[in-house]
């Protein structure tokens with residue numbers, strides 16, 4: 001199959017959409033679980049899923065960043081003007097928030113000594129009183145993240161539907177080359 005010059009490589013696309021799916025799932029669970037599922041085994045089980053998926057999300061995020069900065073395909077900037085600067089700043093903020101959220105979440109999980117799967121639990125570390133501020137700031141950072149993620153997604157949709165630009169299409173699965181391509 002000929003390699004398309006205008007799409008990201010398959011690994012970048014997979015890791016990008018995996019990050020999106022995990023972040024959305026974690027946010028929905030964290031935000032609505034306590035309102036929707038009554039206290040009990042099911043709720044605890046879903047919280048455990050949040051913690052396990054949280055660790056998975058951090059692994060995917062690190063893999064995405066590592067890949068983007070090594071073998072991942074770099075595409076030329078379409079319009080290096082003010083919009084590009086804003087989009088870059090937004091992306092940097094997203095990455096920063098994702099690491100802050102993961103850091104606060106993992107610290108919280110250890111402070112609580114949470115159950116992960118079945119009998120497997122994290123050791124309880126640190127002062128249990130920290131759980132309140134850690135949960136609070138984890139939740140606040142997650143909500144701020146949603147604002148920046150909304151701007152990021154809106155920009156891609158505007159570029160695609162209003163300006164007929166390439167930004168969204170080159171991150172769409174199914175059009176990607178199997179391996180990274182050399183050069184621009």
Ligand code: HEM
Pocket residue numbers: 022023026027029030031047050051052053054055057058098101102103104105106107108109112114135136138139140142
């Ligand atoms: C982008 C990724 C994540 C998002 C969007 C997210 C979102 C949330 C939200 C909205 C809450 C509720 C906060 C509140 O009640 O004010 C929450 C709670 C929590 N999250 Fe996350 N989270 C993420 C990643 C993680 C990770 C990596 C961990 C660590 C394993 C984690 C551990 C926790 C813990 C321990 C709680 C408190 C659970 C409870 O109240 O019983 N989260 N999360």
